[in-house]
Amino acid sequence: MKKLYSSYGKVNLPRKTMFRTIRFKHKAKIKVTNLAGTLPKQYIIVCNHSSAFDMLYCSYATWPNTTSFIANRYYLFDKKVGGLMKKVGVIPKSLFTADVESVKNTLSLAKEGAILGFMPEVRLSMYGEMESVPESTGKFFKKLNLPVYLCHIEGGFFVKPKWAKKIRKGPVEVTLKRLFSVEELKVATPETVQQTMEEALYYNDFEWLKKHPQVRYKSKKIAENLESILYHCPHCNKNFCITSKGNTVKCTNCGYTVKVNDRYAFCDCGFPHYYDNFQQWFKAQKQKIADQVNADDNYELCSKVKLSLPSHNGKGFTREAGEGIVTLNANGLTYSGSKDGEQFELFIPNHDTFYLCYAKDKGFQTFYGKEYYMFSPSNPHESVIWYIASEQLSNKFKRQVKSNNGR
Numbered sequence: 374m375k376k377l378y379s380s381y382g383k384v385n386l387p388r389k390t391m392f393r394t395i396r397f398k399h400k401a402k403i404k405v406t407n408l409a410g411t412l413p414k415q416y417i418i419v420c421n422h423s424s425a426f427d428m429l430y431c432s433y434a435t436w437p438n439t440t441s442f443i444a445n446r447y448y449l450f451d452k453k454v455g456g457l458m459k460k461v462g463v464i465p466k467s468l469f470t471a472d473v474e475s476v477k478n479t480l481s482l483a484k485e486g487a488i489l490g491f492m493p494e495v496r497l498s499m500y501g502e503m504e505s506v507p508e509s510t511g512k513f514f515k516k517l518n519l520p521v522y523l524c525h526i527e528g529g530f531f532v533k534p535k536w537a538k539k540i541r542k543g544p545v546e547v548t549l550k551r552l553f554s555v556e557e558l559k560v561a562t563p564e565t566v567q568q569t570m571e572e573a574l575y576y577n578d579f580e581w582l583k584k585h586p587q588v589r590y591k592s593k594k595i596a597e598n599l600e601s602i603l604y605h606c607p608h609c610n611k612n613f614c615i616t617s618k619g620n621t622v623k624c625t626n627c628g629y630t631v632k633v634n635d636r637y638a639f640c641d642c643g644f645p646h647y648y649d650n651f652q653q654w655f656k657a658q659k660q661k662i663a664d665q666v667n668a669d670d671n672y673e674l675c676s677k678v679k680l681s682l683p684s685h686n687g688k689g690f691t692r693e694a695g696e697g698i699v700t701l702n703a704n705g706l707t708y709s710g711s712k713d714g715e716q717f718e719l720f721i722p723n724h725d726t727f728y729l730c731y732a733k734d735k736g737f738q739t740f741y742g743k744e745y746y747m748f749s750p751s752n753p754h755e756s757v758i759w760y761i762a763s764e765q766l767s768n769k770f771k772r773q774v775k776s777n778n779g780r
Contacts, residue, residue: 378687380449380465381743384478386487387439387462401426401532401545405434408550409522412438415486416520419552421503421574422492423530428461431490431524434547441482442490443475447738447745452687462487467740468495469507469726476513483517493574496730499602499757500655501530501578505764507726511567514558521553521566523573530578531590531637536601536733543590546581579652582636589635596620596633599651601733602757605658607647613754622651659761666765673702674762676755678736680712681747691747699748701729701759703766706739708748719746725771729763731756737763 418440420427428442441462449455449465458465464482466475483489494504514521528545552573553561561569582588599622600615608629616623623630630642638650648654666672678699681691695717697710705727708719721727721741729737736749737756750756 377685378452380446380455380683381474384441384464384482385459385462386482386485387441388460389437389439401430401529401543403430403433404544404546406546406548407434408548410551412522412549413520415483415488416522417489417491417514417517418522418524419491419493419570419574420524421526421576422494422496423498423501423526423576423578424533425497425535426533427492427526427529428490430526430529430545430547434524434549435488438488440490441487443479443492446472446475446740447690450683450687450690450745454690455687464489467743467745468730469728470740470742472740480517483519489517489519493570496728497535498530499535499731499760500652501534502652503575503577505768506567506571506574508567509726511565511570512563514553514566514570515561515563518555518558520551520555521558521570523548523550523552525550525573525576527576527578527581528588531582535731536598538598539592539594541590541592541595544585544588579637579650590637591635594619595635595637596622598734599633601754603651603654603658604754604757605661607654607657608644613752658757659765662758662761663765663768666762666769670703672762672766673700674759675700676748676750676759678708678710678748678750680708680710680717681736681749682712683745701762701766703770706763708746723766723770725767725774727763727767727770729759731760 412435420431441464443466444463446465446467448458464475464478466472479489493506493510496504498504525548531541532543532545533540552569596617599617603615604612606614606624606629608624609627611626614624614626616625620633621630629644632640632642634640639648676699679693680695682694684690684692694713695711697708700707703723705720705722711717729739732738732747734753736747736753737759738747
């Protein structure tokens with residue numbers, strides 16, 4: 374019987390030739406400010422995660438060093454992509470679930486002298502501002518016992534937003550600085566390490582853009598695919614009626630229209646002014662769901678979906694494996710339906726790091742132990758609501774746990 378392809382296995386140190394290629398293949402205008410001085414032979418480096426290219430920006434800034442980054446295991450489901458990522462020393466991690474192999478590979482590479490790269494937010498921002506950071510990161514850094522450096526990236530989100538299909542031309546600023554020496558890390562509490570790291574990582578590319586009035590991002594399709602994250606029309610209050618083309622965003626129900634300029638600002642087109650940019654629009658949607666979750670202990674989402682699982686042969690990332698009903702509420706996520714021709718029931722209980730990840734134009738996804746699941750509604754744009762709701766339900770769960778522990 375032919376052996377099935379797997380994303381699991383030993384991870385090797387990165388090949389320097391691959392990083393040399395990466396070093397000279399950037400299209401963004403990258404400016405590096407080094408406040409760290411000469412980097413040591415081995416260290417931890419943390420990056421904020423605004424773009425799919427953050428590993429490349431960090432590699433550019435720290436050349437000739439090569440870094441083994443922790444990255445989403447999903448990208449190793451495809452044999453070709455996974456093979457390339459293995460060559461650059463990527464350590465695969467199943468997101469928002471315990472991944473013992475990832476921890477073992479990280480510790481093993483640390484012993485071999487690897488430079489270790491972390492993006493503690495774990496997922497890409499939808500709207501150009503830092504997401505929340507799992508609280509266990511600081512504790513793990515103390516275990517590694519290496520100096521900790523920061524690679525802070527600004528403008529990277531605008532070069533390739535998560536929702537966009539095309540790269541834009543424009544500047545990226547990268548700043549290197551030291552966060553902790555080995556001695557400072559030893560005496561710091563895990564809570565201090567966590568807080569210092571989160572404060573240093575924080576970014577808001579729209580606020581950064583305000584301080585750089587000369588900056589522009591060029592694209593003939595700068596607004597296209599914004600409907601994958603903007604689902605609620607502020608003018609008629611209807612959902613899933615937003616479309617985009619070129620630099621224009623429009624509601625098909627009421628005609629509400631805005632244009633997006635080369636600084637990602639909205640230009641009004643004869644309608645009331647609701648938002649200055651899509652970040653404000655997205656955050657308004659997020660706040661509305663947060664209010665609903667906090668006001669209703671019985672808040673619930675339910676949808677008919679297609680189920681996809683990792684590819685068996687590594688040709689592509691996933692394969693369609695069934696269909697059924699998926700439900701999300703305060704208890705967690707439930708799927709009831711088919712899987713590979715058989716009836717299948719899945720329950721993932723809510724916990725303090727449970728978030729669904731949004732797979733643009735595909736659906737929402739999650740890992741559970743060693744298993745991976747992609748759920749695709751008939752309208753894939755619905756998935757952004759599941760993404761937001763899972764975060765809000767998790768936040769509410771964490772507040773309740775802290776409250777109960779404080780009694």
